[in-house]
Each structure stands twice: as C-alpha cells, then as structure tokens.
Amino acid sequence: MKKIFGIAVLVLVCVGLFLGAFNSWSADPAPESKVIPKMKGGVLTSWYPSDYESNTVEQTLRQMKKDGCEYVAVMIVGYQDSVNSTRVYSLDGKSPTKAGIIHVTNYAHSLGLKVFFKPQINITNSDAWCGTITFIKEEDWISWFKSYKDFIGYYLDLAQSLKVEGFIIGTELVGTEDREADWRDVVSMSRSKFPDGLISYCANHDSYFRIKWWDAVDFIGISAYFKLTESYQPSVPEIISAWQPWINDLAAFSAEQKKDIVFLEIGYQSRDGANTNPNWAPTKTPDLQEQADCYEAAFKALSNQPWLKDMFWWMWYWDPIQNVDGFDIYTKPAEKILRKWYRGN
Structure with missing residues (x-):
C-alpha cells in the first residue's frame, strides 16, 4: 500500500511539473509595468527615400529642439x-532608406531628443486609407500578418541596434484591430526584438475603445483628430469646451484599462474650419489663426490631465518649409503657441 501511495504521489508531482512547464510555454508573461514619461513630441515625416539622409532634415530637428x-x-x-x-513592403522611390533612418536617429540623439519609430502603411498609387485594410479569407489574414511582421521586424531590429526609446507597432489599422490573437502575436514578436524600449500602437480616435489588447502594450496611443466645434470661427474658450466630452471619455477609458494615454498624432491644418474635422479640413481657405487657436485650446484643455502623457504634433515635414494651409507649423502663429507651452517662453 505504501508503495502504491508513493507511486501515486510521484505521478502527481510529475504531472504538476509538466503542467507548470506547459503553461510557461503556452502563455506569454504579462508585460512588466513601465513608467511612462511625459512626451513633448512631434512626428517627423517624409514620403521619399533620401529625405532623411539630407542635411536639411537636421534643420528641422534643430527647430523641433528649439521649440x-x-x-x-x-x-x-x-x-x-x-x-x-497581403504583401506589405518597403517601396523603392518612396520608403525611407536605412541610411536615412540611421542619420535622423543619430542626429536627433545628438541633440538630446528621444526617438520613436512609427511605421505606417500607405496604399500604392491610391488615396485609400490604411484603416480600410481587411480580408474575408482566413488564409489572407494569416498571410498579411506574416508579411506585416516581416516588414516591422526589420525596423524593430534597427531600433534596437540604434538604442531607440520607443516603437509604435502600427498606425490606424482599424480594419485589423479586432484580430486580437494576431496583434498579441505582433506585440510578442516586437518585445522579443526590441526588449529595451517602450511599445505601443496608434489607434484612430474613433476606434481606440474597441481594442481588446491594450494590456499587452505599454500605453494607449491615439491619433487624436477629435471633431470639436461646428464653427468656422470658434473662440479658444469654445474649442476648450468642445474638448470636454472627449476628455471625459478618455479619462474613463484610461482608468478602465489602467493605462496612460499618449496622443501619438494630433494636429490641425491652417485652414478655415480645421477644428470641425481635424484629420482633413472641409475648406482650402488658409486660416493660420484657427490653427493657432486649436493649439492653444488643446494645451489649455489637456495639459493638466493626469491620464495624458502628452502629445506628438502632426507634423514636422523633413524640409522646414511653410505650407500655407498644411499641418506644419514652421514660422506660423501655431509654432509660437507650441514654443510657449513646451519651453515656457
């Protein structure tokens, strides 16, 4: 009887050890909670391969630092x-070169700027938005995610080698976001290649609350193009008031998810009515003051929100030229607003 009992105990111990090992293989550990710093940021943009290799981009980075x-x-x-x-790729003649990415990263670091890599997908020869990428067949989903992981995997390796501070694993891929298991796999792969930096995803302003896998990343990233007033000539107080419902929703979501939020994109064209539809203004009439007022209102409404770890302003074009009705702010009144809030003067 003692012999049988001893064998039974041994079997139970072995089973327990096996199950413990199985669980450790089959489930990724929860990400270690990281302190999310305040990020006074801007998004550096280019749509041509050699732009980031130029000396001109250094001027833009210096201006960002100055502001x-x-x-x-x-x-x-x-x-x-x-x-x-189902194929995601770097396009010759469009995507930035490796040399250019290395150049802007090293130069930004030399200025004391911290760097995130932010991949995002465009549709070749089309105005279609990446948020509409979707598939019907399961095999197409499998192929797309494999190709997407290969695409960002290259830049994750580069980010790790350059000691980049953060990596955004996707931007506004709304049609793919309900593929929870696939995105958790993307996060897991990203952490294995880029273990030292912050990892997040940039969700659109109208989809962030549907994502079920925010627990896997370090903070909630949002493209914050929230519609504000319906006026083409709003006052700053009116724009601030229009922020309040969005602030209430975001505060509640941050508390529910137990995650800080970063606006990985926020911006306004210098056009009349930009506040009514920030991702693309309804008119092409230049209005530099409305852009400045939107900046002022955003800073006043958002700067003291405890759930928000600041904003990355869209956009800082690689070449510091003034596009009279674009998102850029170089030499516009909005640049003075940014400098006042970021530098205090």
Whole structure:
C-alpha cells in the first residue's frame, strides 16, 4: 500500500511539473509595468527615400529642439498594392532608406531628443486609407500578418541596434484591430526584438475603445483628430469646451484599462474650419489663426490631465518649409503657441 501511495504521489508531482512547464510555454508573461514619461513630441515625416539622409532634415530637428520638443517620432512609410493585398513592403522611390533612418536617429540623439519609430502603411498609387485594410479569407489574414511582421521586424531590429526609446507597432489599422490573437502575436514578436524600449500602437480616435489588447502594450496611443466645434470661427474658450466630452471619455477609458494615454498624432491644418474635422479640413481657405487657436485650446484643455502623457504634433515635414494651409507649423502663429507651452517662453 505504501508503495502504491508513493507511486501515486510521484505521478502527481510529475504531472504538476509538466503542467507548470506547459503553461510557461503556452502563455506569454504579462508585460512588466513601465513608467511612462511625459512626451513633448512631434512626428517627423517624409514620403521619399533620401529625405532623411539630407542635411536639411537636421534643420528641422534643430527647430523641433528649439521649440521645446523632447521626443521625435520618425515616420517610416511602408506600402501595399491595395487594401486587400497581403504583401506589405518597403517601396523603392518612396520608403525611407536605412541610411536615412540611421542619420535622423543619430542626429536627433545628438541633440538630446528621444526617438520613436512609427511605421505606417500607405496604399500604392491610391488615396485609400490604411484603416480600410481587411480580408474575408482566413488564409489572407494569416498571410498579411506574416508579411506585416516581416516588414516591422526589420525596423524593430534597427531600433534596437540604434538604442531607440520607443516603437509604435502600427498606425490606424482599424480594419485589423479586432484580430486580437494576431496583434498579441505582433506585440510578442516586437518585445522579443526590441526588449529595451517602450511599445505601443496608434489607434484612430474613433476606434481606440474597441481594442481588446491594450494590456499587452505599454500605453494607449491615439491619433487624436477629435471633431470639436461646428464653427468656422470658434473662440479658444469654445474649442476648450468642445474638448470636454472627449476628455471625459478618455479619462474613463484610461482608468478602465489602467493605462496612460499618449496622443501619438494630433494636429490641425491652417485652414478655415480645421477644428470641425481635424484629420482633413472641409475648406482650402488658409486660416493660420484657427490653427493657432486649436493649439492653444488643446494645451489649455489637456495639459493638466493626469491620464495624458502628452502629445506628438502632426507634423514636422523633413524640409522646414511653410505650407500655407498644411499641418506644419514652421514660422506660423501655431509654432509660437507650441514654443510657449513646451519651453515656457
């Protein structure tokens, strides 16, 4: 009887050890909670391969530093042929070169700026938005995620080698976001390649609350193009008031998820009515004051929100030229607003 009992105990111990080992293989550990710093940032943009290699981009980075930016998100554009194509790739003649990415990263670091890599997908020869990428067949989803992981995997390796501070694993890929298991796999792969920095995802302003896998990343990233007033000539107090419902929703979501939020994109064209539809203004009439007022209102409404770890302003074009009605702020009144809030003067 003692012999049988001893064998039974031994079997139970072995089973327990096996199950413990199985669980450790089959489930990724919860990400270690990281302190999310305040990020006074801007998004550096380019749509051509050699822009980031130029000396001109250094002028833009110096201006960002002068205006008080502490972080720069380097946009890295990838492509696919259509919203139903399963191949994601760097496009010759469009995507930035490796030499250019290394150049802007090293130069930004030399200025004391911290760097995020921010890949995002454009559709080749089309105005279609990456948020409409979707598939019907399961095999197409499998192929797309494999290709997407290969695409960002290259830049994750580069980010790790350059000691980049953070990596945004995707931007506004709304049609893919309900693929929870696939995105958790993307996060797991990203952490294995880029273990030292912060990892997040940039969700659109109208989809962030549907994502079920925020627990896997370090903070909630949002493209914050929230519609504000319906006026083409709003006052700053009116714009601030229009922020309040969005602030209430975001505060509640941050508390529910137990995660800080970073606006990985926020910006306004210098056009009349920009506040009514910030991701693309309804008119092409230049209005530099409305852009400045939107900046002022955003800073006043958001700067003391405890759940918000600041904002990356869209956009800082690699070449510091003034596009009279674009998102850029170089030499516009909005630049003075940014400098006042970021530098205090």
